[in-house]
Amino acid sequence: NAxxxxxxxFQVLKTGQSMTLQCAQDMNHExxxxxxxxxxxxxxxxxxxxGAGITDQGEVPNGYNVSRSxxxxxxxxxLSAAPSQTSVYFCASRIRTSGVPYExxxxxxxxxxxx
Amino acid sequence: EDQVTQSPEAxxxxxxxxxxxxxxxxxxGLRxxxxxxxxxxxxxxxxFTLYSAGEEKEKERLxxxxxxxxxxxxxxxPKPEDSATYLCAVQLMDSNYQLIWGAGTKLIIKP
Numbered sequence: 001n002a003x004x005x006x007x008x009x010f011q012v013l014k015t016g017q018s019m020t021l022q023c024a025q026d027m028n029h030e031x032x033x034x035x036x037x038x039x040x041x042x043x044x045x046x047x048x049x050x051g052a053g054i055t056d057q058g059e060v061p062n063g064y065n066v067s068r069s070x071x072x073x074x075x076x077x078x079l080s081a082a083p084s085q086t087s088v089y090f091c092a093s094r095i096r097t098s099g100v101p102y103e104x105x106x107x108x109x110x111x112x113x114x115x
Numbered sequence: 116e117d118q119v120t121q122s123p124e125a126x127x128x129x130x131x132x133x134x135x136x137x138x139x140x141x142x143x144g145l146r147x148x149x150x151x152x153x154x155x156x157x158x159x160x161x162x163f164t165l166y167s168a169g170e171e172k173e174k175e176r177l178x179x180x181x182x183x184x185x186x187x188x189x190x191x192x193p194k195p196e197d198s199a200t201y202l203c204a205v206q207l208m209d210s211n212y213q214l215i216w217g218a219g220t221k222l223i224i225k226p
Contacts, residue, residue: 004158031212042119042216043159043202050212058213090158098211101147101166106158 001026004107006091012113013081021076021110023091030096032074033058033104034066036087043090049074050096081114088112117142119205121217128224131192136201136220139185144208148186150179151202153219159202162188193224 007022025032033048045058049068063085065077074093078085088111092104118141128134138148147166151159163172165181172179176197178189188201200221204214 033212040218042218043204043214044216045213048212092158094212099146101149101164101206103149103161103164104214105161108158109156 003027004091004093004105006089006107006110008110009108010111012115013078014115015081015083017081019078019081021078021089021091021112023074023076023107024072025074025091025093025105025107026072027093027105028071029093029105030071032068032091032093034064034074034076035090035092036060037090037109038087046076046089050098078112083114086112086114117205117207117215119203119215119217121201121203121220123220124218125221126223128190128193128222130194130224130226133189133191133193135190136188136222137185138188138203138217140205140215141184142205142207142215146206146208146210148181149204149206149214150186150188151204153200153202162201190222193222195224195226198222198224 004025030051034046035043044060047066049055088109090109091107094102094104122137150162153159163179168183176191180187200219202219204216
């Protein structure tokens with residue numbers, strides 16, 4: 001099993017450009033999520049999905065869109081990049097069981113710089 | 116406001132020098148507390164889940180404990196390969212999935 005994979009590993013964008021960060025998992029996990037990690041702060045949830053066709057906003061959703069057409073894939077779209085979106089982005093997945101604190105499995109991250 | 120605070124921000128130890136990392140939380144209700152390890156340039160890797168006060172879990176040189184206000188990650192006789200950032204996260208009682216994360220403790224073990 002590859003686990004959770006993310007592409008690209010690094011990306012530089014200019015202000016106003018758009019792009020999609022890719023995330024895929026092969027563990028048949030229904031729950032997937034996107035986080036951003038900034039220095040000195042805890043991971044912050046951007047968007048999450050509890051299954052194909054179902055998405056919801058997390059703590060910091062502004063400027064980002066997601067969709068979930070399959071169980072395996074959960075891409076994150078930056079609509080119009082801003083310097084404040086410079087960060088490291090992690091995709092994670094877990095089994096769905098609502099309420100039960102199961103562990104999440106993380107991808108290797110995408111380091112994004114917006115100039 | 117629900118909050119998770121980790122201390123210290125950074126900790127330098129000599130190889131073999133045991134110590135503890137702290138994760139204190141102020142939340143309305145706790146479903147579970149997680150510890151993760153994060154190596155530079157990589158995603159967090161799951162270590163432990165603790166569910167209730169008094170619970171303890173061990174893995175190699177690591178032992179995690181939980182009280183009603185905080186969790187400790189005890190590291191016994193650490194080795195340089197234990198160097199990493201250790202993250203804790205809390206799942207609230209009124210949350211199905213969402214976690215509140217601490218900022219992490221960067222642990223450096225010198226040979």
